[in-house]
Amino acid sequence: MSGISTTTRIVAGTPIEAGGRRFLPSVMVTTLEHNTAGHIFQVRRMRPVSVIEEGADIKHWHNIPDATQNALSQMAAVALLVAGMGLLILLLNRFARR
Amino acid sequence: MEEFSAMVERIAGVADKANVNAVFGEPKEVHGRVLIPVAEVSYGFGMGWGSGSTECTCEGDDETCCRDKEEGAGSGGEGGGGGSGARVRPLAYIEVGPKGAKVVPIQDEQKIALMGIAMGMWCVGWIGLVLKSLLKK
Numbered sequence: 394m395s396g397i398s399t400t401t402r403i404v405a406g407t408p409i410e411a412g413g414r415r416f417l418p419s420v421m422v423t424t425l426e427h428n429t430a431g432h433i434f435q436v437r438r439m440r441p442v443s444v445i446e447e448g449a450d451i452k453h454w455h456n457i458p459d460a461t462q463n464a465l466s467q468m469a470a471v472a473l474l475v476a477g478m479g480l481l482i483l484l485l486n487r488f489a490r491r
Numbered sequence: 492m493e494e495f496s497a498m499v500e501r502i503a504g505v506a507d508k509a510n511v512n513a514v515f516g517e518p519k520e521v522h523g524r525v526l527i528p529v530a531e532v533s534y535g536f537g538m539g540w541g542s543g544s545t546e547c548t549c550e551g552d553d554e555t556c557c558r559d560k561e562e563g564a565g566s567g568g569e570g571g572g573g574g575s576g577a578r579v580r581p582l583a584y585i586e587v588g589p590k591g592a593k594v595v596p597i598q599d600e601q602k603i604a605l606m607g608i609a610m611g612m613w614c615v616g617w618i619g620l621v622l623k624s625l626l627k628k
Contacts, residue, residue: 411518412587434537460596
């Protein structure tokens with residue numbers, strides 16, 4: 394699988410004017426690409442990271458969470474914990490019976 | 492190869508549309524509030540092409556090859572193919588009100604529910620396995 398390159402960078406988007414405020418977005422761009430004679434492919438993922446809100450006298454940083462991914466990660470962590478605890482109990486039980 | 496060039500241009504057009512500015516949508520005013528949609532954008536494309544030639548000396552039994560060679564046709568071929576796809580997943584929206592802006596996350600309930608069911612089954616399986624082991628004499 395040589396010749397495949399992966400790059401990740403943070404890119405600033407075009408400022409957005411809304412409700413009398415200015416928003417400066419930033420996006421994380423992950424690119425996976427392969428380019429040789431005869432075949433080429435590219436996969437690109439653009440995930441919003443944050444937005445900076447600029448008003449007349451305020452400047453706020455807003456993080457953009459991936460709520461779905463966070464929930465799934467928490468569930469996966471619980472599943473791993475249950476498996477770990479179960480395995481530990483099984484091993485302790487096996488040692489206790491000897 | 493004209494068709495192939497057209498396909499490459501079409502795929503490049505998809506890539507151009509899915510640029511960084513596609514992540515943050517145009518602000519929309521809904522019931523006196525301004526909403527800015529935010530989404531995760533992914534796209535991918537791949538293509539391949541190649542060419543080949545049929546080598547024959549007209550000395551063997553390959554009549555088709557010899558006939559093609561005499562007629563000046565079928566001495567080689569070329570071809571290519573490709574495909575592309577894009578996905579947009581809503582992540583949140585920015586609500587701009589008179590008191591300021593706030594980011595409201597969007598959850599994919601269906602995905603979370605499916606994961607919840609799978610996790611429930613996983614936990615029940617593990618608890619069953621542990622109980623079976625503990626109660627075994």
